[in-house]
Amino acid sequence: MNSKSTHVKELFISKLYHLMKKNRSSKVKKIAVIVLIALILWILWQFYEFTMLVFSRQNRTYLLRTLLQSAEGVWVFYLFVQLFSQPKKTFEKNMLLSLWLLFGLWYCVQLPLGFASRDPLIFSSPNLLFFQKTLPFLSSFTQYMLLLWGLLGLITLGFYRAKKRWADVDEVFLPALFFLIYQGVYFLARLGPDRLQAQKTSFNQVVYLLLGVLAGTLLFHPKIRKRAIQILDYPYLCLIASVLLLAGTFFFGTAVSGGRKLWYKLGPLTVQPIEGAKILFIFVLAVFLQKHVLTLQKRDLKANLLTLCIICSLLFSVLMLQRDLGPLLVLLAVTLIMFLTVSGRWALFSGAVVMTALGVLISFFSRFPSMVYHRIMDFWDPLHYSGQLTKGLWAQASGGLWGTTPGMSQAYKIPVIESDYLFSLIVAEKGLLGTALFLVVFFVFCFRGFQTSRFLMPASRRDATVILGIFLLFVVQGALIMGGNMAFLPLSGLTLPFVSAGGSSLVINLLAFCFTLALVTSRVRKVAPTGDQP
Template identity: 30%
Template sequence: MSQRISAQRMSWGLLALSFLLLAFGLGVLALRSSQTGVTQSVLQPLAYLPWVAAVAAAAMFLQAMLLRCRVSPWLLPFSFFFASVGLVEIARLKPILFIPQLRWLLIGMTAFLVVLRCGRSIVELTSYQYMLGLSCLVLLALPLLFGTEIGGSRNWLVLGPVQVQPSEFSKILLVLFLSAYLADHEEVLTSEKHHFLLFRLPPLRFIAPLLCIWGMAILMFVVARDLGSALLFFGIAVFMTYMATGSRSYVFIALLVFVAAAAASYALFGHVRVRFDIWLNPWADPNGMAYQVVQSLFAFGSGGVWGTGFAHGHPGLIPEVHTDFIFAAIAEELGLIGSLTLLLGYAVFFLIGIRSALSGETMERILLSAGASVVFLLQAFIIMAGVTKFLPLTGITLPFVSYGGSSMVSSYLLLGLLAVLSQRKGGHAA
């Protein structure tokens, strides 16, 4: 009991720290604006303070409700810590997008509340596993048929004034489908009946859905030019399959398929060659196709250990810095210390989710919690690796931090699902 009360108090402290961080960042920007007259002057307190107050009130309400429902007290405070970092950076980099991001945060919290209210019904959707899998594939296919190319990737649907990225929501359906399918076929998938080269696998009909998911991820890479989402979906499928079966054969086969497909794509498609050539040697074209990567590396180099200081760097030199490259801006102005703090936050957030998964009552709930946790950590790793040139440049967002409505709403939908699954016995929905 005392440990739980202590955890609740510390979670309130993290929530308060998140909003102190936001207030401090906005104060620094206001002071900087008054001294230099730079573009931050478009941030008028009378315009954004009502939105900030609404976000703060919603956060406190949701946290109180979660504690009353005996849900993990850490999930929401960590998400607000990430969101506060993102809001401060967006106010610094693209002031005109600060209020829209606050709106998306409120919409995300509303989606989080809806999931909490309907959590049990959503979990019960896993009974319709093949409908979930089909819905996931349909969402992924929509941009290929009706999408608009933005930033070099055909992964957007333009609905009037709103731009929607279906892959952000299809990853939730993917986690639901895989958790249900893998739990339902655990015994068959772990049985070794057929030999394939050096591997021992069950009959093809039982692994066909997994091959379909892997194939769709590769198709996204080749046709939609969406390397980030392809790596994310592929990684989710591989991680969840391994967690369910413990079989390394699936991992090796998946890697072999991916490497073979990547090699074929490199040989057949020009845009794939360009992406990989930039990764291998961005200095061959620093002012052209590799400009973003080169500027990102310069940002990391100039940031050093301690950073140049908030609002004292030049992250605006990086195109689309408020979305794909926001981690580079954090590294430049907050340095290695700030970057590692954010990275450690995602790692702790992942461990909280895994701890929730280990306390699950059924294999399905265990896989669902673990899969949701993997999504956050894997997505953060892929984009961080992309901006540091550890992996080829990707086009996904840093969860809760980067600007984007689809990313924010889908992240809170997934967080709501994780919160429902972390609910202790004796708790009740709001």
């Protein structure tokens, strides 16, 4: 009886234990499910709040900025990869089309959205200033950006078709070139609403772009190309023309904004002769160096070295009298680098650099010309000597990694920003990432020029040296203006090639670029580079 009752008791306890264990596991599961559901609901709620915050009226411009800059990064990466590989036949067309569409979002959505977020009462109002009866659902600023974007597309298409027909020698140049041009027009248009005097700057830049493209594409035509290249057969006429262009400003020049007389006034236009003189001087220098390359590589080179010094002094002395030290510094640097490249004489190159540095020091301590002293002091201590550079540095510091987004920074308060300090605006509103992408494209464009020069060397050393000089000019000028904006170098008062405002600079630079394509086309019909070739 006792054993039976004990067995029943044990059986009951065992079943009760299993039942409790089962109930406990089910409760644990239920609690776990409830906790999991609560966690999922919390995550969804946080995601909802984040989404609402991101897509709120105040943050839509930042979200779009991030997406567009990421897409721009993919585009730039693909362009950079093609620099060292064999591009497909449709590469150039696809890159130009995607670039135009990408900048369409920058022009017509991102920039108007940035201004509308900053000043909704002004820039969200449709037809506030002009276009009174067209597209009434869009603001007048958006319509203006649509106009610029459409004009740029037509100009790009025309340039592409002309190049494909008469100068189809490369697939990388054009996408990189138009990236720089689109970027410049974009930031000039961004200045318009904030600076009344800059309202027409972006439109004028597009007009000058059209003039430069029309004049440049004429160089692609076989008959005109042949005649244009013949200018290299008369280097000393080019030298005389460059000197006369600059010296003429002493008698017929005009001043812009009360400065020095460095421009010619032709009706409503003002032309800066130094832009054309720089290219002509590159022609003279390249032809001379290539003609005497064997002599320059030998020890006995006194006669040719003296001739080179006379050639340089003719132009440099005029620039000194004009106190136009920026172009003087650029041409001096290009001359030294080209001399080193052709002759390989490191000792002479080093001596010339030391002599130049001594000349700068003497000019600094003697304060003659005084501009050298002021430029160096602006660079050395901008807080006390240069309010302009200080404002530029503060604007760049506000950009951070992604930038303030276009239209949201205070960089427009920098004086003469449309020409001297446009790079500061790029750093401020596109940040370190956007600036890095810009620098990569500028590198691709210039490095492609050096590849082309190297590729053309066996066919024509003279033409290859001319191309080398033109792209060295772009590199040195770009490095000086970007370094000056970031206080790495003394500011030289130059324009950033293909980017900054300046009709003379843009037209002449486009002509120089088209001249390089004409030189290559005259030697080879199709350049299909791989590796270290262009």
